[in-house]
Amino acid sequence: MxxxxxxxxxxxxxxxxxxxxxxxxxxxxxxxxxxxxxxxxxxxxxxxxxxxxxxxxxxxxxxxxxxxxxxxxxxxxxxxxxxxxxxxxxxxxxxxxxxxxxxxxxxxxxxxxxxxxxxxxxxxxxxxxxxxxxxxxxxxxxxxxxxxxxxxxxxxxxxxxxxxxxxxxADDRKAYSDKLAKYGAERIDKLCDNCKKRLGKNPLRILDCKSPSCQEATADAPSPVDSLxxxxxxxxxxxxxxxxxxxxxxxxxxxxxxxxxxxxxxxxxxxxxxxxxxxxxxxxxxxxxxxxxxxxxxxxxxxxxxxxxxxxxxxGDEWASADTPDVYMVYTGAEAFLMAMRLRRLLMLRSTTTTIDFEQRSMKAQFKSANTCGAKWAMVIGESEVEKGEVTVKNLAESQQQTLSINNAIELVSTKIIASDEE
RNA sequence: GUGGGUGUAGCUCAGUGGUAGAGCACUGGAUUGUGGCUCCGGGGGCCGCGGGUUCAAACCCCGUCACUCACCCCA
CATH class of the missing domain: 3.30.930.10 (Bira Bifunctional Protein; Domain 2)
Structure with a gap:
C-alpha cells in the first residue's frame, strides 16, 4: 500500500x-x-x-x-x-x-x-x-x-x-438571546430540527439558518441592533x-x-x-x-x-507565477562540465538564477530543457570554448548568440538581467 | 455524521461483454555543437480494491475504499 x-x-x-x-x-x-x-x-x-x-x-x-x-x-x-x-x-x-x-x-x-x-x-x-x-x-x-x-x-x-x-x-447579548429564544419558541413548529435544538443552546444561530422554512419563520424576528x-x-x-x-x-x-x-x-x-x-x-x-x-x-x-x-x-492561478531561471548552462564533455559549474557559481554569486543538467545529455536535449523551463539565456560551453577559454552566450527569445570571454559573458548577462528586472 | 457525482498512463479523458487507447507531458532520433514548428520511435496501466455472474468483465451485479461537490459548520 x-x-x-x-x-x-x-x-x-x-x-x-x-x-x-x-x-x-x-x-x-x-x-x-x-x-x-x-x-x-x-x-x-x-x-x-x-x-x-x-x-x-x-x-x-x-x-x-x-x-x-x-x-x-x-x-x-x-x-x-x-x-x-x-x-x-x-x-x-x-x-x-x-x-x-x-x-x-x-x-x-x-x-x-x-x-x-x-x-x-x-x-x-x-x-x-x-x-x-x-x-x-x-x-x-x-x-x-x-x-x-x-x-x-x-x-x-x-x-x-x-x-x-x-x-x-454581554448584557445586550443575553437580553437579545432570551428575546429571540422566546420568539423562536412561539414558532417552534416551523423551525427545522437543528434550530429546535439551537433554541436551547444558542438561539442566535436560528437567524443564519439556511433552511427556507426557518428563514421564513424568522423573517420578522427582532433585530439585535434594536436591543442594544x-x-x-x-x-x-x-x-x-x-x-x-x-x-x-x-x-x-x-x-x-x-x-x-x-x-x-x-x-x-x-x-x-x-x-x-x-x-x-x-x-x-x-x-x-x-x-x-x-x-x-x-x-x-x-x-x-x-x-x-x-x-x-x-x-486564481494567474496571480503569481513561478520564477524561471535566467541562465541555462549547456555543455558537452567532462572539461566543459567543470567550466560550466564554475561559471554557474560565478553567475549565482552575482544574483543570477541558473540551472544545469547533470547527466551528459546531447546539446539538443539541453536546449530543449532550457526552452521548457523558461530560461532567458543559454551559456554554451563546448570543445572550442574550452580550448579558447570562452563561452557562447545565446539569447533564447531572440535566437541570437555571440562568443565572449568569460568575464564579458558574465558582465553582459548580469547587466541585461538587472535591466529586465527593473522594467 | 448524511446525500449526489466520479475512480482507466504523470495530467485531461475516450473506451457498453471478445488481446487496454488518444491527446498532452516525459524520453531518443531525423548527416555526429543549438530550443520553440513538423515527422518517426520509446518508456510507461493488477482499468481504485475485494467478491460474484459468464466460455470470456475496464464494461453487468454486490460490497468496500478514495476523491469530489452539497447538507452541516465555518476562514
Whole structure:
C-alpha cells in the first residue's frame, strides 16, 4: 500500500507556492503600515483553552477538534483557530499589565476535523489579526479598514462584500438571546430540527439558518441592533460613520451572527459568491470579555481571520507565477562540465538564477530543457570554448548568440538581467 | 455524521461483454555543437480494491475504499 496524505490535508507544490509567498509579502507589508507586529504561537495548546473560549456547545469544540492525550498524560489540542492562543499568550506574557495596547498578527495552520469540500480543509491556513487594549470604535473601524485595504491591494475589492453587525455587550447579548429564544419558541413548529435544538443552546444561530422554512419563520424576528444599550448603539453608530469616512463600503446585516461564543459588539464578514458554499473569506469581531475570561486584567480586544486557501482560490492561478531561471548552462564533455559549474557559481554569486543538467545529455536535449523551463539565456560551453577559454552566450527569445570571454559573458548577462528586472 | 457525482498512463479523458487507447507531458532520433514548428520511435496501466455472474468483465451485479461537490459548520 502506498502511503497517502490524510483526508482534508494538502500538498502545496512548487506551482502553487509562489502565490503563498507573494500573499504573505502583501499581508505583512500592509499590516506593518498599520502598526501590527507578527507573533508566532504554538500549534498545540491545552484542550481547555479552546473549550472555555470558543464555547462548549459549538460544533468546533463538540466534534471537530484534534484532541488527544500525549505521553505525559496531558490532554492537548491542535489549535482550531488563532484568537484563543493569542489571548492566552497576551495574558501569559503579562501584556495586560505592562503593555495593554498591542497590535498583533499571525500566519499559520489551523486544524478542524470537518468533511472536506471546496475551500474547506482539515488543515487550513489563516492570517489572523488581534488588536488589544482599545475599547473605542476607532479600533473597530481601523481594523476593518485594514482588512479592506488588503483586499484592495490584492485586486479583490470588487469581488467581495463587507457585512457588519453588532451583537452588543454581554448584557445586550443575553437580553437579545432570551428575546429571540422566546420568539423562536412561539414558532417552534416551523423551525427545522437543528434550530429546535439551537433554541436551547444558542438561539442566535436560528437567524443564519439556511433552511427556507426557518428563514421564513424568522423573517420578522427582532433585530439585535434594536436591543442594544445606549452605549453600544453609540459605539456601532460611530464605527459606521468612521467606515463611511474612510470610503470602506459595507452593508449592515442584522442577521449575521458568529459561530464562536466570545464575540460581542461589532462583528463583520467578508463574503464572496465565487467559492460555492464556503462564502466567508474573512470574518471577525470584538471580544471585550475574553482577556479577563482567561485570567488577565480586563482588556478589550478585537480581531479577524482570513481563510488563505479561499483567498488563493479567489486570486486564481494567474496571480503569481513561478520564477524561471535566467541562465541555462549547456555543455558537452567532462572539461566543459567543470567550466560550466564554475561559471554557474560565478553567475549565482552575482544574483543570477541558473540551472544545469547533470547527466551528459546531447546539446539538443539541453536546449530543449532550457526552452521548457523558461530560461532567458543559454551559456554554451563546448570543445572550442574550452580550448579558447570562452563561452557562447545565446539569447533564447531572440535566437541570437555571440562568443565572449568569460568575464564579458558574465558582465553582459548580469547587466541585461538587472535591466529586465527593473522594467 | 448524511446525500449526489466520479475512480482507466504523470495530467485531461475516450473506451457498453471478445488481446487496454488518444491527446498532452516525459524520453531518443531525423548527416555526429543549438530550443520553440513538423515527422518517426520509446518508456510507461493488477482499468481504485475485494467478491460474484459468464466460455470470456475496464464494461453487468454486490460490497468496500478514495476523491469530489452539497447538507452541516465555518476562514
Amino acid at each position: 502506498k502511503v497517502k496524505k490524510l483526508k482534508g490535508f494538502r500538498d502545496v507544490l512548487p506551482e502553487e507556492s509562489p502565490a503563498w509567498i507573494k500573499l504573505e509579502q502583501v499581508v505583512s507589508q500592509i499590516f506593518t503600515r498599520y502598526g501590527f507586529a507578527q507573533v508566532r504561537l504554538p500549534l498545540l495548546e491545552q484542550s481547555t483553552l479552546f473549550s472555555r473560549t470558543i464555547g462548549e456547545a459549538t460544533d468546533i469544540v463538540e466534534k471537530e477538534m484534534y484532541t488527544f492525550v500525549d505521553t505525559g498524560g496531558e490532554q492537548i489540542t491542535l489549535r482550531p483557530e488563532g484568537t484563543a492562543s493569542a489571548v492566552r499568550a497576551f495574558v501569559e506574557n503579562g501584556f495586560d499589565r505592562s503593555n495593554p495596547k498591542a497590535r498583533w498578527y499571525y500566519i499559520g495552520s489551523m486544524f478542524r476535523r470537518e468533511r472536506p469540500q471546496k475551500g474547506r480543509f482539515r488543515q487550513f491556513n489563516q492570517v489572523g489579526v488581534e488588536c488589544f487594549g482599545w475599547k473605542a470604535p476607532g479600533a473597530d473601524a481601523d481594523v476593518i479598514t485594514m482588512l479592506w485595504d488588503l483586499f484592495t491591494a490584492l485586486g479583490l475589492s470588487g469581488r467581495v462584500s463587507l457585512e457588519i453587525n453588532s451583537l452588543g455587550c 444599550c445606549d452605549e453600544c448603539t453609540e459605539h456601532f453608530s460611530t464605527v459606521r460613520i468612521l467606515l463611511d469616512d474612510q470610503g470602506v463600503p459595507f452593508k449592515v446585516n442584522p442577521r449575521m451572527v458568529r459561530g464562536l461564543d466570545y464575540y460581542s459588539r461589532t462583528t463583520f464578514e467578508l463574503l464572496t459568491t465565487e467559492l460555492g458554499a464556503q462564502n466567508a473569506v474573512a470574518a471577525g469581531g470584538r471580544y471585550d470579555a475574553l482577556v479577563e475570561q482567561l485570567g488577565g486584567r480586563p482588556t478589550p480586544g478585537l480581531g479577524f481571520a482570513i481563510g488563505l486557501e479561499r483567498l488563493i482560490l479567489l486570486l
